[in-house]
Amino acid sequence: MYPVTVDKADPRYPDLAGRGINARFPADPAKIVLAGETEHVVRAVEDAVRAGERPAVRSGGHCFEALVDHPGTRTVLDLSEMKAVGFDPELKAFSVEPGATLGAMYRTLFLRWGVTVPAGRCPEIGVGGHVPGGGGGALSRAHGLSVDHLYGVEVVVVDESGRARAVLATREPDDPHRDLWWACTGGGAGAFGVVTRFLFRSPGGELSLPAPPAAVTKQTVRWQWADLDEDGFVGLVRAFSAWHEHNSAPGSPGARLDNSLTLPRAGGGPITLESAVEDGHAGLADAFLAEVRRAVRAEPETEVSTSPFLAAALVPDEYAGVKGRFKSKAAFLRSSWTEETIAGLYRRLTDESGYQNPAAAFYLLSHGGAINAAGPADTAMAHRDAVLKAYGSVFWWDPREDDLHLSWIRETYHGLFAEAGGVPDPDRGYGGAFVNYADADLADPELNRSGVPWHRLYFRDNYAALQRVKARWDPGDTFRHALSVRLP
Numbered sequence: 001m002y003p004v005t006v007d008k009a010d011p012r013y014p015d016l017a018g019r020g021i022n023a024r025f026p027a028d029p030a031k032i033v034l035a036g037e038t039e040h041v042v043r044a045v046e047d048a049v050r051a052g053e054r055p056a057v058r059s060g061g062h063c064f065e066a067l068v069d070h071p072g073t074r075t076v077l078d079l080s081e082m083k084a085v086g087f088d089p090e091l092k093a094f095s096v097e098p099g100a101t102l103g104a105m106y107r108t109l110f111l112r113w114g115v116t117v118p119a120g121r122c123p124e125i126g127v128g129g130h131v132p133g134g135g136g137g138a139l140s141r142a143h144g145l146s147v148d149h150l151y152g153v154e155v156v157v158v159d160e161s162g163r164a165r166a167v168l169a170t171r172e173p174d175d176p177h178r179d180l181w182w183a184c185t186g187g188g189a190g191a192f193g194v195v196t197r198f199l200f201r202s203p204g205g206e207l208s209l210p211a212p213p214a215a216v217t218k219q220t221v222r223w224q225w226a227d228l229d230e231d232g233f234v235g236l237v238r239a240f241s242a243w244h245e246h247n248s249a250p251g252s253p254g255a256r257l258d259n260s261l262t263l264p265r266a267g268g269g270p271i272t273l274e275s276a277v278e279d280g281h282a283g284l285a286d287a288f289l290a291e292v293r294r295a296v297r298a299e300p301e302t303e304v305s306t307s308p309f310l311a312a313a314l315v316p317d318e319y320a321g322v323k324g325r326f327k328s329k330a331a332f333l334r335s336s337w338t339e340e341t342i343a344g345l346y347r348r349l350t351d352e353s354g355y356q357n358p359a360a361a362f363y364l365l366s367h368g369g370a371i372n373a374a375g376p377a378d379t380a381m382a383h384r385d386a387v388l389k390a391y392g393s394v395f396w397w398d399p400r401e402d403d404l405h406l407s408w409i410r411e412t413y414h415g416l417f418a419e420a421g422g423v424p425d426p427d428r429g430y431g432g433a434f435v436n437y438a439d440a441d442l443a444d445p446e447l448n449r450s451g452v453p454w455h456r457l458y459f460r461d462n463y464a465a466l467q468r469v470k471a472r473w474d475p476g477d478t479f480r481h482a483l484s485v486r487l488p
């Protein structure tokens with residue numbers, strides 16, 4: 001029976017303590033509380049506060065940074081067994097507990113009701129840490145972000161006296177707790193309280209969520225590095241980006257396409273473009289791919305496959321189950337990088353003078369479409385003007401190589417935004433950063449010397465409102481980490 005409290009002597013400790021996916025951050029909590037229901041969370045949070053501890057919460061364990069496995073963490077609240085996916089007839093909303101993985105949510109919502117929530121591309125991610133950052137993935141250009149369908153949240157919060165309680169907050173205009181719902185629509189996870197239930201229902205009168213396509217056709221196009229020179233590389237990245245600049249208005253036909261361009265370091269495999277579209281609309285993908293291919297002289301290999309919706313949504317991440325060390329950095333782009341910037345990236349990816357890691361890559365991922373139908377303050381997720389997400393990551397095993405890999409990705413990222421001080425400054429044409437792709441460098445004054453505050457990058461004009469919510473619902477700053485909204 002839950003709750004189960006596990007200390008270091010318990011044989012379950014290594015499994016539970018080691019659930020975080022980034023081996024750079026070893027876990028050393030004194031205890032882990034495995035909760036089974038909201039009341040267990042209330043009690044565990046209150047106990048931690050009374051002991052003067054900062055409770056850290058884990059759902060899916062897919063955090064990029066040490067937001068849970070921080071050296072100061074004494075108690076981890078593990079929500080992985082709170083994973084029910086159902087329907088709440090009273091609130092007329094689909095109810096998803098935070099420990100459900102995105103894959104489990106996709107599966108149950110689709111098989112029982114034929115609907116889905118647009119969310120991330122990796123089915124092993126936990127709903128708990130994903131949705132409060134905005135949440136989005138393959139269906140987002142067509143249907144928006146997860147939070148665009150979030151009707152309400154149940155959140156365990158702590159008041160000034162240290163008392164914990166569960167609060168229901170919805171988007172209803174007359175809900176006195178509406179501000180707490182709003183903060184959970186992009187203000188980042190682990191900053192206001194512990195979300196114990198997510199309630200999904202699309203806006204509008206009807207009781208609904210998006211219906212996913214029955215099948216998805218994916219075209220994969222691969223160029224070998226040996227066939228591409230700098231001009232070819234620049235042409236390819238420019239054409240991919242330009243197409244997104246011109247085909248990412250909400251409701252435009254191109255919003256049916258979800259594309260990714262993988263740019264690994266030379267030696268790490270071919271440059272790969274994947275384009276997924278609802279089956280029956282392959283013509284849209286053909287036109288897009290023809291436009292990109294015209295910009296590159298080299299002949300690529302191509303592959304086409306069609307999969308039913310769930311089979312496509314449940315494909316595991318390439319690193320699923322592999323616990324290595326990694327560092328990721330990301331940005332939203334409102335337009336293409338310049339030719340000079342892309343040429344600089346080409347040189348970083350092909351330079352053979354020092355860095356040799358094949359598991360290092362940059363990616364460009366589709367954004368925009370229905371995501372940009374919402375205004376920047378409708379939800380706390382302010383990034384409603386970007387057309388692409390740029391994402392870089394390096395993966396390695398040996399702790400002695402930390403500096404080598406961290407330097408490579410930090411310098412490469414800096415080069416991509418060099419004229420803005422090395423960050424995607426939203427006031428200098430870029431789109432800021434995505435709090436779900438947590439990058440603590442941006443809040444570290446040694447590593448972010450741009451003069452642009454970390455919260456401007458993550459929350460843009462919504463930060464002051466988020467701070468007011470923080471003051472109301474977490475006045476003691478119980479829920480804090482490197483990227484949590486600060487008290488005003």
Ligand SMILES: Cc1cc2nc3c(=O)[nH]c(=O)nc-3n(C[C@H](O)[C@H](O)[C@H](O)COP(=O)(O)OP(=O)(O)OC[C@H]3O[C@@H](n4cnc5c(N)ncnc54)[C@H](O)[C@@H]3O)c2cc1C
Pocket residue numbers: 020021056057058059060061062063064067068079098119120121122124125126127128129130133134135136137189190191193194195196317436437438481
């Ligand atoms: C391989 C991979 C692919 C990804 N792809 C996408 C993508 O396509 N789209 C996208 O938007 N993001 C993506 N992400 C980012 C992902 O959404 C975030 O890392 C997310 O925070 C992970 O949630 P989690 O519950 O699995 O992680 P955890 O490590 O359990 O938690 C992450 C953070 O959320 C907090 N948290 C967890 N549960 C709760 C809760 N119930 N209440 C309050 N705070 C909580 C934690 O304290 C921590 O700060 C990806 C990440 C990985 C590793």
